Amino acid sequence: xxxxxxxxxxxxxxxxxxxxxxxxxxxxxxxxxxxxxxxxxxxxxxxxxxxxxxxxxxxxxxxxxxxxxxxxxxxxxxxxxxxxxxxxxxxxxxxxxxxxxxxxxxxxxxxxxxxxxxxxxxxxxxxxxxxxxxxxxxxxxxxxxxxxxxxxxxxxxxxxxxxxxxxxxxxxxxxxxxxxxxxxxxxxxxxxxxxxxxxxxxxxxxxxxxxxxxxxxxxxxxxxxxxxxxxxxxxxxxxxxxxxxxxxxxxxxxxxxxxxxxxxxxxxxxxxxxxxxxxxxxxxxxxxxxxxxxxxxxxxxxxxxxxxxxxxxxxxxxxxxxxxxxxxxxxxxxxxxxxxxxxxxxxxxxxxxxxxxxxxxxxxxxxxxxxxxxxxxxxxxxxxxxxxxxxxxxxxxxxxxxxxxxxxxxxxxxxxxxxxxxxxxxxxxxxxxxxxxxxxxxx
Amino acid sequence: xxxxxxxxxxxxxxxxxxxxxxxxxxxxxxxxxxxxxxxxxxxxxxxxxxxxxxxxxxxxxxxxxxxxxxxxxxxxxxxxxxxxxxxxxxxxxxxxxxxxxxxxxxxxxxxxxxxxxxxxxxxxxxxxxxxxxxxxxxxxxxxxxxxxxxxxxxxxxxxxxxxxxxxxxxxxxxxxxxxxxxxxxxxxxxxxxxxxxxxxxxxxxxxxxxxxxxxxxxxxxxxxxxxxxxxxxxxxxxxxxxxxxxxxxxxxxxxxxxxxxxxxxxxxxxxxxxxxxxxxxxxxxxxxxxx
Numbered sequence: 189x190x191x192x193x194x195x196x197x198x199x200x201x202x203x204x205x206x207x208x209x210x211x212x213x214x215x216x217x218x219x220x221x222x223x224x225x226x227x228x229x230x231x232x233x234x235x236x237x238x239x240x241x242x243x244x245x246x247x248x249x250x251x252x253x254x255x256x257x258x259x260x261x262x263x264x265x266x267x268x269x270x271x272x273x274x275x276x277x278x279x280x281x282x283x284x285x286x287x288x289x290x291x292x293x294x295x296x297x298x299x300x301x302x303x304x305x306x307x308x309x310x311x312x313x314x315x316x317x318x319x320x321x322x323x324x325x326x327x328x329x330x331x332x333x334x335x336x337x338x339x340x341x342x343x344x345x346x347x348x349x350x351x352x353x354x355x356x357x358x359x360x361x362x363x364x365x366x367x368x369x370x371x372x373x374x375x376x377x378x379x380x381x382x383x384x385x386x387x388x389x390x391x392x393x394x395x396x397x398x399x400x401x402x403x404x405x406x407x408x409x410x411x412x413x414x415x416x417x418x419x420x421x422x423x424x425x426x427x428x429x430x431x432x433x434x435x436x437x438x439x440x441x442x443x444x445x446x447x448x449x450x451x452x453x454x455x456x457x458x459x460x461x462x463x464x465x466x467x468x469x470x471x472x473x474x475x476x477x478x479x480x481x482x483x484x485x486x487x488x489x490x491x492x493x494x495x496x497x498x499x500x501x502x503x504x505x506x507x508x509x510x511x512x513x514x515x516x517x518x519x520x521x522x523x524x525x526x527x528x529x530x531x532x533x534x535x536x537x538x539x540x541x542x543x544x545x546x547x548x549x550x551x552x553x554x555x556x557x558x559x560x561x562x563x564x565x566x567x568x569x570x571x572x573x574x575x576x577x578x579x580x581x582x583x584x585x586x587x588x589x590x591x592x593x594x595x596x597x598x599x600x601x602x603x604x605x606x607x608x609x610x611x612x613x614x615x616x617x618x619x620x621x622x623x624x625x626x627x628x629x630x631x
Numbered sequence: 632x633x634x635x636x637x638x639x640x641x642x643x644x645x646x647x648x649x650x651x652x653x654x655x656x657x658x659x660x661x662x663x664x665x666x667x668x669x670x671x672x673x674x675x676x677x678x679x680x681x682x683x684x685x686x687x688x689x690x691x692x693x694x695x696x697x698x699x700x701x702x703x704x705x706x707x708x709x710x711x712x713x714x715x716x717x718x719x720x721x722x723x724x725x726x727x728x729x730x731x732x733x734x735x736x737x738x739x740x741x742x743x744x745x746x747x748x749x750x751x752x753x754x755x756x757x758x759x760x761x762x763x764x765x766x767x768x769x770x771x772x773x774x775x776x777x778x779x780x781x782x783x784x785x786x787x788x789x790x791x792x793x794x795x796x797x798x799x800x801x802x803x804x805x806x807x808x809x810x811x812x813x814x815x816x817x818x819x820x821x822x823x824x825x826x827x828x829x830x831x832x833x834x835x836x837x838x839x840x841x842x843x844x845x846x847x848x849x850x851x852x853x854x855x856x857x858x859x860x861x862x863x864x865x866x867x868x869x870x871x872x873x874x875x876x877x878x879x880x881x882x883x884x885x886x887x888x889x890x891x892x893x894x895x896x897x898x899x900x901x902x903x904x905x906x907x908x909x910x911x912x913x914x915x916x917x918x919x920x921x922x
Contacts, residue, residue, distance in 0.1 A: 272838070277763055278764060279762075279769050280769065527763070549750065614757070617760050
């Protein structure tokens, strides 16, 4: 019997339309817009100015704090301006505009296809290289990777877990990456193991990617300590705490970090980026993005430079369908609707999902019938219906007592509600308020 | 006979209980200043929290305990009520300028066309947690009426024609509930002004002029004309946005005439005499020609 997490979870239709499609290289656009805040934490501070010549891999922004990440140029050309640019949610944030000229790379980057397996660097050197390359969690949360690799004092990592569950419907970026870059991914994992000084790593892959499981299991024979574990298909298995429970049967306490149970969790895409950064000196300047949707004529997995407008990606996948309703950045469960198609691809863009009007329409909301389906499916063991009510009545004390801050915003509750109640919308609002209150209490 | 026993025993139990309660109430008595009740009687009992205390009883308690009434003000009752409170407590009267809520967004449906549809819960806080809004302006009013539901006095309503909230001046008590409810911090408490006349910049857009103008026809584009025109140093320009300091503004109306987008609103001011307006236009022309 396959393992999965023990509390809650749902199994939405998988719709992996683009699985089996090879990674296609998307041509470099004429202009890229590279936001200085593509990660959780402090925005990067620009180190280039208008008129500067940059190459692929040139540092554009330096990390603006401990929890922050470097930003590099993904193209070669001239800095047009540093100005506010629309982000996916319609707010304007600082970004670097670069006009593309040619495709010249920094000399330090190794662009050959040879696979370098040996890594003789020490733990600290590896972490420094990862910091330098501006790597963040590529599953979508974009948490700076180096922070996760440096556990707070008193904690010791015992095991590295690699999240290759790709539990979001539609998305196939990680799946394709495992099939095409299997060896590189495994080298990346062994480098990460070295960085946190553990000798065991488990790659959790959901059982709907059988070819990837077989492929990685075959390759992992040459990598001591790495085990590939098939998991039962269940959303949201890719959540850190869910993956730890599924693989290790350990529960992370409310408010605690995964390191408290001895686990460090990294995404499979991140481990590929780590391979490129450490072995090839290549900063995080491109990523694999799935462009998909039922009305899309050619769902594909594209290798895209950071900063490319998503309209280019949609064009490559066969253009906008006629009755387009919503364009979603990310998967259907956790992704957010984008406000237009000129928004750039950032480090956290794992997919672009095009939904037709009919698919994306919200259904009419009815009263809660106390069926408790949302309570059953909540992977964090919360009571979404009650959290929604306390948020409606602004009862923040009670919301905090009911652990609203533990919500991972997976959307299982809203998905499962037979009355179509917008549970997550309310909980997200309440979570923000309560987090604000907790923060103000500390200061 | 039986009935007598019952009466006597019940009577005895009652007497003992009464005695116990009497001593208990003496022993555990909590003294409450009778003036708190008096003050509370005077207060309007709106329990809106506009004074910054939890309800009218909290405010009454604070008034009695405080040394002076400075900084304590009931926005609902106004100066009348505060005079009475001061009389009861024998303290100095606290005076504060009467205030009113103003909506600093003039992005009507025509001025600010929609660029996308929002089909989620009709609630400003929720929409703004998700994204910037369904127009090109990420600072402007979302129009779902969180301010309307926050108001205890029925003083603010969404105008269906403009899609913007409007304050009913007579009902507004300046309690500040709408100010707190607005996730975009559009609503501001300002001095009512002489004869309820006031002038303010009805925009909070901090984008550069071109972007702001593209998103909304009546946005402040940060051109700074009003700053130059103002003789009283009342207007400041920060982050491409002008702000009129109501403590310095003398209602000379020169700023609103020069504003190219009409972002500066005049409230309750009499219509401009055409002669004056023409004169201003003429001086403008003169300036241009001499320049």
